[in-house]
Amino acid sequence: MKRTTEPEAAVACLWQEHLRAPYPAALRGAELAGTDMVLLDAHIAGCVSTWLDNGGSLDAKRLGILRGCIADLDQILPLLNESEDRRYYQRLHRLALVVSTADSESTE
Known part of the structure; x- marks a missing residue:
């Protein structure tokens, strides 16, 4: 039996919190700093879900x-004025950082 x-x-806990959170209505169809916000959410969600399903591992393409x-979020987060919008994308940022850092450490 594999140990977690x-x-x-940490990612599993944040992921469950994220899955329960409604998507910010004001950001549907929105683009900030040249980034489609729904696609950004979907890309991170896909990577996090895959990482969890693969026991904490991502292929090079998904890691990229x-x-x-993460770079997009670094530009976007300061632009989010509504607290709910900011909280939603801050959680995605934390998820992405933990997954990318943990995955990088596991391949070194």
Whole structure:
């Protein structure tokens, strides 16, 4: 039986919180800093879900996508004025950071 690592447990908890959160209505169809907000959410969600399903591992392509999403979020977060919008994307940012950091450490 495989033991769950600390990053996997943290991501699983944040992921469940994220799945329960409604998508910010004001950001449907919105583009900020040249990024489609719904697609950004979907890209990160796909990478996080895959990482959890693969026992804490991502292929190089998805890891690259996730790192690009982190860079996008670094530009977008300061632009979010509504607290619910900001909280939603801050959680995605935390998820992406933990997954990308944990995945990088596991491949070194």
